[in-house]
Amino acid sequence: MTDLLSDEHRAWIGHEDEPVHIEVSRNEIIKYSIATEQRQEKHLNGDEAPLMFVFNLLSIPQQIEDLHPDGLPKSRNKGIDLPLKRVMAGGTDITQHRPIRPGDRLTGITTIKDLYEKDGRQGPLIFTVRELHVVDAQGKPVFTETQTSIAR
Amino acid sequence: MQLTDLNIDDALPEREHTPTNVSLFLYNAAVWNAHRIHYDEPYTTTVEQHPGVVIDGPLQGDWLAQCVTNWMGDDGTLEQFQYSNRRATYLGETLQSGGRVTAIDAVTKQVSVELWIKNKDGEVTSPGAATVRLDG
Numbered sequence: 001m002t003d004l005l006s007d008e009h010r011a012w013i014g015h016e017d018e019p020v021h022i023e024v025s026r027n028e029i030i031k032y033s034i035a036t037e038q039r040q041e042k043h044l045n046g047d048e049a050p051l052m053f054v055f056n057l058l059s060i061p062q063q064i065e066d067l068h069p070d071g072l073p074k075s076r077n078k079g080i081d082l083p084l085k086r087v088m089a090g091g092t093d094i095t096q097h098r099p100i101r102p103g104d105r106l107t108g109i110t111t112i113k114d115l116y117e118k119d120g121r122q123g124p125l126i127f128t129v130r131e132l133h134v135v136d137a138q139g140k141p142v143f144t145e146t147q148t149s150i151a152r
Numbered sequence: 153m154q155l156t157d158l159n160i161d162d163a164l165p166e167r168e169h170t171p172t173n174v175s176l177f178l179y180n181a182a183v184w185n186a187h188r189i190h191y192d193e194p195y196t197t198t199v200e201q202h203p204g205v206v207i208d209g210p211l212q213g214d215w216l217a218q219c220v221t222n223w224m225g226d227d228g229t230l231e232q233f234q235y236s237n238r239r240a241t242y243l244g245e246t247l248q249s250g251g252r253v254t255a256i257d258a259v260t261k262q263v264s265v266e267l268w269i270k271n272k273d274g275e276v277t278s279p280g281a282a283t284v285r286l287d288g
Contacts, residue, residue, distance in 0.1 A: 035178035036214045039222055052214035056183040071186035086200055089209035091236030
């Protein structure tokens with residue numbers, strides 16, 4: 001097992017980002033639903049977002065100069081300078097309290113839950129686990145997502 | 153769909169997915185993802201050393217969620233969903249989503265399902281699971 005993560009890296013575990021606020025539009029839901037070839041009318045007409053619409057929903061759009069040459073935002077790791085730079089989505093675990101609808105004003109807070117390394121088939125991998133709690137304008141829970149990204 | 157109609161190992165409808173350059177572009181635009189491995193083949197193969205343009209993992213997660221929601225329609229609520237990306241997949245591949253019922257709880261009206269995305273060799277590239285609550 002390689003030892004790529006320092007105590008400085010691991011100190012990020014438990015770090016909580018500033019809250020992010022967004023408002024969901026019908027057009028966003030329609031575009032997502034077309035791109036993912038949804039079959040249900042409530043998604044295609046934008047009345048209700050498909051579950052995986054939540055992916056990247058609360059990421060703050062970055063200026064072009066704030067993107068790396070690979071297209072990923074420089075702020076992707078929010079200050080964690082991982083020794084491996086090529087990042088891919090690893091998976092997700094979502095608890096849905098209610099579907100997202102157009103006009104929803106949502107607030108999300110992301111916490112870094114874990115940071116660990118493994119030996120993969122083609123070399124070392126670093127896993128970053130983030131938990132995102134999202135509530136609506138009344139403070140009621142909408143969904144919780146635990147998302148894993150993999151750096152190689 | 154009624155709870156009493158279901159049995160363990162019942163199959164969820166399978167569906168083939170063959171993403172194109174255009175559909176991957178639309179997906180990545182919709183989720184605001186500029187990572188070049190999803191649209192820039194020379195960069196993807198030379199710099200990141202993948203064999204081809206990479207099909208987004210979360211897009212496959214969406215196909216798994218659709219496998220459940222299209223199966224139950226408006227007869228239930230998707231309460232919990234998970235998936236992981238175990239094997240990279242590339243533009244040009246045809247993938248198949250599917251699943252099966254693994255548990256039925258008559259008291260809570262919850263149904264658990266196992267989900268998968270398979271490649272043409274039958275290898276599971278993205279396994280998943282979900283719990284739904286049926287209304288009836």
